[in-house]
Amino acid sequence: ATQHEDPQAVFDSLEQQFSLHEEGLVALTKTFLEEFKVGLTNYNQPMAMIPSFVQGVPDGTETGTFLALDLGGTNLRVCEVVLNGDKTFNLVQQKYRVSEALKTGEASVLFNYLAESVDAFLTSRATTEYVSPSSPVESTHSQAKVEPVNLGMTFSFPVEQTALDSGKILTWTKGFSAKNAIGNDVVKLLQDAFDRKHMNVKCVALVNDTVGALLSRAYTGGGCVAGCIFGTGTNGAYIEQVSNIPKLANSAVAKKGGQMVINTEWGAFNNSRSHLPTTAFDNAVDRLSINPKFQAFEKFISGLYLGELSRHILVALVDATPKSLLFSGKSTAHLNKHYGVDTSFMSAVEEAWVGKDDSADAFALPPFSVLEFQKDKLSPKVVEKLENIRQHIVKDLEFDLEDVSLRDAAIVRWVCALVARRAALLSGVAIATVLIQQGSASLVSENKPVKSNNETFGIGVDGSLVEFYPNFNGILRESLRMLVGEDVEKRVEIGLAKDGSGVGAALCALMATKLA
Numbered sequence: 077a078t079q080h081e082d083p084q085a086v087f088d089s090l091e092q093q094f095s096l097h098e099e100g101l102v103a104l105t106k107t108f109l110e111e112f113k114v115g116l117t118n119y120n121q122p123m124a125m126i127p128s129f130v131q132g133v134p135d136g137t138e139t140g141t142f143l144a145l146d147l148g149g150t151n152l153r154v155c156e157v158v159l160n161g162d163k164t165f166n167l168v169q170q171k172y173r174v175s176e177a178l179k180t181g182e183a184s185v186l187f188n189y190l191a192e193s194v195d196a197f198l199t200s201r202a203t204t205e206y207v208s209p210s211s212p213v214e215s216t217h218s219q220a221k222v223e224p225v226n227l228g229m230t231f232s233f234p235v236e237q238t239a240l241d242s243g244k245i246l247t248w249t250k251g252f253s254a255k256n257a258i259g260n261d262v263v264k265l266l267q268d269a270f271d272r273k274h275m276n277v278k279c280v281a282l283v284n285d286t287v288g289a290l291l292s293r294a295y296t297g298g299g300c301v302a303g304c305i306f307g308t309g310t311n312g313a314y315i316e317q318v319s320n321i322p323k324l325a326n327s328a329v330a331k332k333g334g335q336m337v338i339n340t341e342w343g344a345f346n347n348s349r350s351h352l353p354t355t356a357f358d359n360a361v362d363r364l365s366i367n368p369k370f371q372a373f374e375k376f377i378s379g380l381y382l383g384e385l386s387r388h389i390l391v392a393l394v395d396a397t398p399k400s401l402l403f404s405g406k407s408t409a410h411l412n413k414h415y416g417v418d419t420s421f422m423s424a425v426e427e428a429w430v431g432k433d434d435s436a437d438a439f440a441l442p443p444f445s446v447l448e449f450q451k452d453k454l455s456p457k458v459v460e461k462l463e464n465i466r467q468h469i470v471k472d473l474e475f476d477l478e479d480v481s482l483r484d485a486a487i488v489r490w491v492c493a494l495v496a497r498r499a500a501l502l503s504g505v506a507i508a509t510v511l512i513q514q515g516s517a518s519l520v521s522e523n524k525p526v527k528s529n530n531e532t533f534g535i536g537v538d539g540s541l542v543e544f545y546p547n548f549n550g551i552l553r554e555s556l557r558m559l560v561g562e563d564v565e566k567r568v569e570i571g572l573a574k575d576g577s578g579v580g581a582a583l584c585a586l587m588a589t590k591l592a
């Protein structure tokens with residue numbers, strides 16, 4: 077609990093702890109660039125900079141029908157993707173829940189479940205034919221030999237990839253910890269599970285969701301230089317020159333040259349814990365997480381943690397002495413429960429606050445001095461917004477209405493905005509690092525010459541945070557402007573790679589069958 081005679085000092089201190097200024101962001105970007113270089117040079121680094129073995133990006137003319145399996149976050153998805161060859165696709169998908177028992181039990185049980193889910197999906201789609209370019213249409217009708225169904229797997233955990241269809245699991249993240257998986261080949265684990273069930277499905281490609289976002293955005297939208305995820309976790313992939321990847325120097329790939337999509341695993345930035353402005357709340361979230369001291373950057377940014385971080389702050393305000401600063405010292409089972417506050421709650425609160433107003437002012441922080449808060453001085457519009465937030469608190473955190481004042485509602489919004497703003501600014505650091513690494517931008521403060529003056533930079537993004545959190549993009553862009561300047565920021569085209577995992581896996585499966 078926080079002890080202060082002057083309550084305003086508590087809020088001021090919180091604001092100060094969570095604020096990030098230009099110099100801080102610049103310093104972080106420089107460190108990020110250094111960690112990129114270390115990861116491109118050496119194996120087994122926290123920022124793993126994993127070669128994806130994807131050496132070209134699609135242009136929208138690709139065709140074929142593929143299965144895709146996506147494991148990496150809150151849901152498991154199985155989909156059928158039809159690439160139409162005109163930048164469009166059709167996708168049918170089914171989501172399956174991954175229970176805590178599956179996430180933390182034996183890997184073979186988890187992979188059996190993946191195979192069963194694909195089997196269930198295929199049964200429900202029994203009439204569809206799967207046509208890959210290497211298997212002419214007639215052969216799927218042949219009675220003698222039925223071509224296997226080609227499947228691309230999106231597996232969004234750190235994997236040391238050795239080919240398009242092979243890679244060893246390095247670590248689990250995002251709440252997974254299945255036993256006897258680390259060090260094993262993901263494709264083999266999955267294929268063995270298919271084979272155990274005598275399924276005619278072949279896993280031909282392994283792809284990270286970030287790489288998938290990049291590929292799918294390249295397919296649907298033309299050029300794309302990076303794919304980023306801001307969902308349960310955060311991570312990014314970008315196009316690198318093979319000549320900039322010293323750790324591949326002795327491989328066949330290096331002789332071929334050209335480009336390679338790199339999965340950065342940037343969620344692990346700052347695992348050494350010396351760069352990010354870490355608060356006591358961050359330490360608590362980390363300490364109580366399933367992977368203390370790992371995925372440090374992710375814990376500042378992603379959906380899995382932002383709600384929990386806000387919860388810790390709210391609880392500290394409830395517990396503040398000598399006088400509680402929130403909910404008159406009351407709490408609920410939800411508020412006291414580990415991960416009891418979801419990031420979608422923060423989103424809903426912010427949405428209630430800004431309403432339809434998407435001006436920068438609407439998102440400003442703080443909206444007003446929390447302690448000068450006087451109900452009779454508020455405009456009817458503000459009262460209405462706070463009433464709305466109050467309803468969310470009552471509903472989502474299960475408070476009694478009379479225990480939540482409008483002032484409490486204002487404080488809750490302020491806390492959510494504090495946490496989300498820091499996350500979005502840091503997300504900008506990661507994207508700025510990619511643009512600088514690619515030679516497309518330089519830090520404003522360094523003003524180095526860059527490649528071109530009018531090129532646009534497509535960035536495919538996916539994840540509930542970036543899709544739904546009000547103004548997450550706006551604040552991320554604010555960060556980009558500070559770091560690489562407005563001229564570059566204006567040319568960054570951030571687009572949702574909707575269904576990026578599925579489409580990306582399909583595109584990868586296509587590349588794999590062409591190479592085979």
Ligand code: ADP
Binds near residue numbers: 308418419420539
């Ligand atoms: P995944 O990354 O697992 O594929 P999502 O992109 O849907 O899936 O991300 C899920 C995460 O996003 C969860 O941690 C959840 O707390 C958070 N989330 C869900 N809905 C919202 C929302 N409306 N706004 C912000 N975050 C959300």
